[in-house]
Amino acid sequence: MLKNPVVLLDLISRLANLMRSEFRRVGSDEGLQPVHVQALLFLEQVNRFSNTPQALAEYLGLTKGTVSQSLLLLDRRGLIERYQDEIDRRVVRLRLSTLGEAFLNESNPSGLWHTATRDISANRVRYSVSVLRAALYELQGFTGGPVFGVCNTCVYCQRKSQRIHHCTWFGERLSGPETRKICRDQVPKTGSLSAAD
Amino acid sequence: MLKNPVVLLDLISRLANLMRSEFRRVGSDEGLQPVHVQALLFLEQVNRFSNTPQALAEYLGLTKGTVSQSLLLLDRRGLIERYQDEIDRRVVRLRLSTLGEAFLNESNPSGLWHTATRDISANRVRYSVSVLRAALYELQGFTGGPVFGVCNTCVYCQRKSQRIHHCTWFGERLSGPETRKICRDQVPKTGSLSAAD
């Protein structure tokens, strides 16, 4: 008997494999490997508390040494910028350069994904997101790594007014767009995992 | 604005990355790389029409040359067996060896996934499966590759009696367990993509 969770895992693996191929295709013009495209997409989505080599390594499930190499290449190509953190001078902050943003806009790595999911209703997407998010949260708990998640589904994300949010974890103000990015230290709100939001 | 399909893609990527790490961990004792574990899992799930190097290459999104190398390694380790097809003598058929099955049973590569999804209801899993299956079907259409899917959700899979099924595509009889495996030439039944089954 083929258990349903196995089927789900198989679908996830296969989708990831296909997108990996797509990333390879998309990056081939610039001589970029799939992992480089993934790194750029990460930097596009991540918030300003989590844009470090360490976070990227944990996100990709690779060692920091490996990721350091990839970042070196992206830096040499001028696709990213690295700068020192103001407070903790050990940490390096990463951001997309203008060239990097241009590359993502032109090559559009997730374009194929968009067209493939075009006909799936927003409700069905939301529902699946909540299921996968639950699985991810559990999985991240077991592996001991940090928990990546969208900022505005986090218990520490407080809405102060219509436009102003506040993160009680880092103790900083957040703009609206910032709350839709991915954070390394997210703690899901109760209920956001068990029900479709 | 972070669009929901992007969030879904991000979740899938991240889950795949984590499972890839898990596969690396699981295979390290035997000196196996993640891709080897994936190959073994593929052979565990695939039906007897699709257990070829070519199918595996398409499933993994790699070239046949690359996959040929991985199969060589798995063969040397005695984890798989390769034998010629009776009818078309160009094609090589693959199957797990006793050792290969034992490795999967002992190392249990999807064990972590099982525990992580333990508390997700069967209904929610089924629903997500139907959504991801729709995305996969679309994606596979664009990339031109074959369409992998579970046999019993295929239009060619006919139920003759309680125990006997028939594939009108390959023109062969199928046992019950066989209809729950993955086929390379699956064509989803209408409705199985748009609604939770």
Next chain:
DNA sequence: GTTCATAGTATCGAATCGATACAAAATTTT
């Protein structure tokens, strides 16, 4: 101030991966 932990880099060897070329079998065309 000494010790320890953390973030990142450098270097090295092992292994994947794609590209190309190749061999063998099947299919199609002539």
Next chain:
DNA sequence: AAAATTTTGTATCGATTCGATACTATGAAC
């Protein structure tokens, strides 16, 4: 039937990722 073409899989090569280890620099603990 014979030749050309297609398909399936393998072999070899170089480029690149990747983990492991060692190392530097900064911060934290005591």
